[in-house]
Amino acid sequence: MIQSLLIANRGEIACRIISTARRLGIRTIAVYSDADAHALHVRSADEAVHIGPSPVRKSYLLGDRIIEAARQTGAEAIHPGYGFLSENAAFAQAVIDAGLVWVGPNPGSITAMGLKDAAKKLMQDAGVPTTPGYLGEDQSPERLRAEADAIGYPVLIKAVAGGGGKGMRKVDNASDFADALLSCQREAASSFGNDQVLLEKWVTNPRHIEVQVFGDRHGNVVHLFERDCSLQRRHQKVIEEAPAPGMDADTREAICQAAVRAAKAVDYVGAGTIEFIADGSEGLRADRIWFMEMNTRLQVEHPVTEEITGQDLVEWQLRVASGEPLPKAQHELSINGWAMEARLYAEDPAKGFLPSIGRLERFDIGPAYRVDTGVEQGSEISSFYDPMIAKLIVWGPDRDAARLSLAATLERTVIWPLKTNAGFLVKALHHSDFAQARLDTGLIGREGDALLPAALPSAAALEAAAARLAAPGPMAGFRLNAEPRQDGWFLLDGAPVKVALSASGECKAGRSVIVAENGQSWLLTPWRAGGQGGGEASDGAILSPMPGRIISVAVTAGDKVTKGQKLLTLEAMKMEHSLVAPFDGTVAELNGAEGGQVSEGALLVRIEKAVEN
Incomplete structure (x- = not known):
């Protein structure tokens, strides 16, 4: 059995390999870039070697540096994981030529x-x-068009060196073929350095x-x-x-x-x-x-x-x-039995599934049967790599048991402040076609916006969260709707929202709570001064409603201010929040400067109330 193993990868797959290797008594060596210096896979391995800057082309794709790291640490073998160099024949051969064991084909x-x-x-x-199609050497547009006509539309144009959905075009009729071919060839040349294509019958x-x-x-x-x-x-x-x-x-x-x-x-x-x-x-x-x-x-x-x-x-x-x-x-x-896996990504379905980058301040996965991840609470999701947070895997005696178990896991997952696809996955799992196994690769594309999660939490979830902010202590004994109701203003991820709460409830400035529902999370914070800002308190202490960065300061210590006057602006959750004076008075204390980072609940400004004559 191999005695020492270098993992030429990062994230969850590196952690996954390390877990098995440790069980087998194999010494493990991780490699890491600048961005991954404090990553979980680095801390999980017995040893770790820095191999370069954050971009993959300057670190994880440099086979010579990885082989050198193996030599330096006395590693006997190299496991490539998936992605990166895992299907690079030249790298595999270089590993073998270096006298190392290649854990792969x-x-x-x-x-x-x-x-x-x-x-x-x-x-x-x-x-x-x-699949019926054309694989010929003749790549002329005329020959490819003739072959497509013979196959019958719709046809699929595929880059011969393609992968990951790139270099693929569906063509529904002959009149669209020429433009689709050029587009496919351009993408193939850019992505793979090879513009050759094949044709297949669209299934x-x-x-x-x-x-x-x-x-x-x-x-x-x-x-x-x-x-x-x-x-x-x-x-x-x-x-x-x-x-x-x-x-x-x-x-x-x-x-x-x-x-x-x-x-x-x-x-x-x-x-x-x-x-x-x-x-x-x-x-x-x-x-x-x-x-x-x-x-x-x-x-x-x-x-x-x-x-x-x-x-x-x-x-x-x-x-x-x-x-x-x-x-x-x-x-x-x-x-x-039956097993299902969902890929949990840091991405925002409401914004076209764009990556959501930053620090995982809260990272709670529901009751999953198995979680494969390379991050933990406090980890950074970097713009340099794939934004997958975790793979959630469940097992059940049959398909429906597995499906419902996976949905329950995602519904009870709480991640903040990053946006994730958890709510989208929940809706997909509950979709009638998926539930009844009426599957095909176009299901998500056809459903479109119907699978997007709700933009806001339900009224019940908001009211329960507001009650937690108003409660003097733990939620023990709290009964929703037990007292007369009144409307209160809050900030939900920085946007004002009106929520009903008990007439006796009094929210404390600076407090906040995460509203979690169906896999989605929002931050709820009390909003004061008639909706003019956040974090203001009757005693004049202006606290940060959430973690963020000060982007402007409008006052200095000793300034006279009037009620509603802007004091400073905080950037958080990719939005700007103006904090204002709760009453006429003087700036007695000013903490923080433009560009400074602040934590939730930090005292930013203290206003001394003007003495009435």
């Missing part, structure tokens, strides 16, 4: 499956069913089915059954599950054996995934499932396979890389 296998056109031809020769009601395969250096290849990754947004997987809904025994046998033939055709060693496209218009049928591509690495969604088979795929990788035979034969593997 042979470089030749990576090369063979790296180009979609060559891989498709190889699969045809191996008897693996492939009606497409489902994305993939099979986990594993090979060793003794000629053994097995499958660990299938996963369904049909729920996608812009070709990116959102929720994955295993096994695939509606897969009968005969169809499963056909697709899984096709995956094994595909792996054997390239003498595959280690973990790999054969991806298929299925026409689900008449259910899953063996004669309507076709090879799409092979991922020559561990997949992001591998945990759902682990949960239904009871196998640790990272352990399998390490054992195979050490020269051991596969831990199980095919007849020893079986499916138990």
Whole structure:
């Protein structure tokens, strides 16, 4: 068995690998960039090596630095994780040439499956069913147009070196083909340095089915059954599950054996995934499932396979890389129950799923069966890397049990101040088509705004949160609607909102509470001075309603001020908040300066009330 392992990756997959390695008694070495100096994977490893600045091209994509780090630390092997250099044949060969163990497939296998056109031809020769299309060398627009006409519209144009949804265009009719081809070629050249394309028949009601395969250096290849990754947004997987809904025994046998033939055709060693496209218009049928591509690495969604088979795929990788035979034969593997995984991202669905970057001040995951993450409360979500916060994995005896368990986990997740896709995932899980396994890759695209979470919390959630702010102590014994009601003004993520609360309730300035509902979180803070600002108190103490940055100061110590006069402006939650004087008086104390960071509840200004004559 390997004794020491360098993980050439970051985040949750690095932490995931470290966890298994530690259980097996293997010493682990992490690598990190400037942005990851205090990251969880760095602190979890036995040793860590700095490899460069924050951008990936200056750190995690520099294979020579990673190999040098392995030499410096005496690492015996390198595990690439997924992404970055995991499917880079040249890097794999460099690792081997350096006398290190490469925890992955042979470089030749990576090369063979790296180009979609060559891989498709190889699969045809191996008897693996492939989608009708064109793979020819002639890349002239005229030839490609003629082939598309012959295939019949709609057709799919795909970059031969593509991946991650890039370099793909659906063409519905002949008149759109020329423009779509040019657009696809430009994107392919920019993303992959290769503008060659192939054509495939567009599949009606497409489902994305993939099979986990594993090979060793003794000629053994097995499958660990299938996963369904049909729920996608812009070709990116959102929720994955295993096994695939509606897969009968005969169809499963056909697709899984096709995956094994595909792996054997390239003498595959280690973990790999054969991806298929299925026409689900008449259910899953063996004669309507076709090879799409092979991922020559561990997949992001591998945990759902682990949960239904009871196998640790990272352990399998390490054992195979050490020269051991596969831990199980095919007849020893079986499916138990159902597993689902959701990818929790720091992104704002209301703003086109743009990344939400910053510090995780609050990070509470609901009661998940399993959480794979590379962050913790207090961690920074950086603009340099993929904004995935965690993978939430659940297991249940059947699909509906797993689905409801995952929804409950997401509904009870509290993350602040960053926005996440948790509310979006909850709505997707409860959508009737997903609930009844009426799946295809276009479901999210068709539903559009219907899957976006609510912009505001419910009235009940707001009232409960306001009551917590008004309560003198813990919430014990509080009864909603037990007393006469009155309207109070609050700031909800910086925006004014009117909330009903008990007539006897008196909110304390500077206090705030997180309103959490269905996976979404908002900050609720009392708002004073007739809606003119936040954080003002009757005793003249102006407290920061939330963490933020002072962007302007309008007064100095000793200034005379009048009620409602602006004192300073705070930037928080990407919004500006003006804090004003609660009454006429004098600035007796002024803390903080323009550009300064302040924490929630910090005393910013104190006003002494003017003496009445």
